[in-house]
Amino acid sequence: MEKEKVLEIFEKLEVINKGHFLLSSGKHSDTYLQCAKIFQYPNYSEIFSRELAEKFKGYRIDVVIGPAIGGIILAYEVARQIGVRALFAEREDNVMKLRRGFEISKGERVLVVEDVVTTGGSVKEVIELVRSLGGEVIGVGTIVDRSDGKIDFGVPFESIVKLQIKTYEKEECPLCKEGIPLVKPGSRKL
Incomplete structure (x- = not known):
C-alpha cells in the first residue's frame, strides 16, 4: 500500500x-498515532492486516502474537489472513505473560505484530516471552514503524508505513519547556 x-x-x-x-x-512527542481507530472498522482492519500478512508470505508461521492492547486485534486479523492461531500477551505485575490458557509449544514458529513501533519495547518483551516458551520468532510486523530505523529485533521487521515523527526524552522535550500539558493516551499500566 502506498x-x-x-x-x-x-x-x-x-x-x-x-x-x-x-x-x-x-x-x-507532539504526535500520537491512535491505531485503535483503524480497528473499529472491520474493513480497514482487514485491509491493513492483509497487507501485513502479505509481507510474510512464504514464511511458515504457526502462531501470530501481539502485545495487549495494541496488538490484540492486529494479531487476530493477521492470523486469520494466514490461517493460523492468534494469541496476545499481557502484562501481569509489569511482565509480559501468556494468560487465559494460551500456550506456545516448543518449536512453534511465531510472528509478532504490534500496531505502532517506536522503541520496540513491548515487541522485545513479547519476543523474550516467546523464546522463553520455546517458540521461534520468525519476524516482527507493524502497521507503523516510527523507530526511524533504530531498531533491530534480530529477525525480519516489516511495516506497512514508516513515519518519521520526533520523540523526546522528558528532560529535552520542548513541549514541556513551553508548559504544554502532557497527555498519556496509551494503554501501558492500565
Missing part, C-alpha cells in the same frame, strides 16, 4: 493526533 493511501486512511479515521503526548516508551 504511503499516501495509508496517510489518507489515517486522516479519514483521525488516527494522527497532535498535542503533547507521553508515549508508552516513556518518550514525549
